[in-house]
Amino acid sequence: MNEKLATAIGSAARAARERLGLTQVEVAGRMDLSPIxxxxxxxxxxxxxxxxLVRLCETLKVSPEVVLGSVEPPTRRKGRGAGREDAPPSVHLLTGLARKLDEEQRQVLILMAKVLLR
Structure with missing residues (x-):
């Protein structure tokens, strides 16, 4: 057994479970596993x-990459927009406007932004 991988999976599972406010027994039940x-x-x-592993990811609402230790888990956010305080007001305005567009209009906006970045 790869102990480093097992430890990484276990740590990620525990962090995700605690983030969701679940007990080990609750997660085990949802996964159809014994609590042991x-x-x-x-x-x-x-x-x-x-x-x-797939059931674990689905139950804990976490990506396989996070569970396997390939990427860092998302930080806990407190409410909508948390963690974006450092963005300038114009970014917030642009984001708000983009949400009001339909998908085709958003694609045009993306193309325009890419042209501006050249």
């Missing part, structure tokens, strides 16, 4: 099968 098996997985004492 889920506990072993979260402590890095076992590697999940691929189907179990």
């Amino acid at each position: 098996v889920y506990n072993r997985l979260e402590r890095g004492r076992m590697l999940p099968s691929v189907p179990t």
Whole structure:
């Protein structure tokens, strides 16, 4: 068993579970696992099968890349727009306007932005 990978998966699972405010028993139930098996997985004492890994990601609403340690998990956000305070007001205005456009109009806006970046 790859202990480093097992530990990474377990740590990511625990962080995602806690972010959702769930207990190990609740997650195990939703995944159709015994709580003992889920506990072993979260402590890095076992590697999940691929189907179990998929269920883990779906249950904890986290990407496989995060669970496997390829990327950092998203930071906890407090309300809509949190974490974007450092963006200038014009970016907020542009984002708000873009939300009001239909998909075709947004694609045109994207093309225009790409032209401006040349």
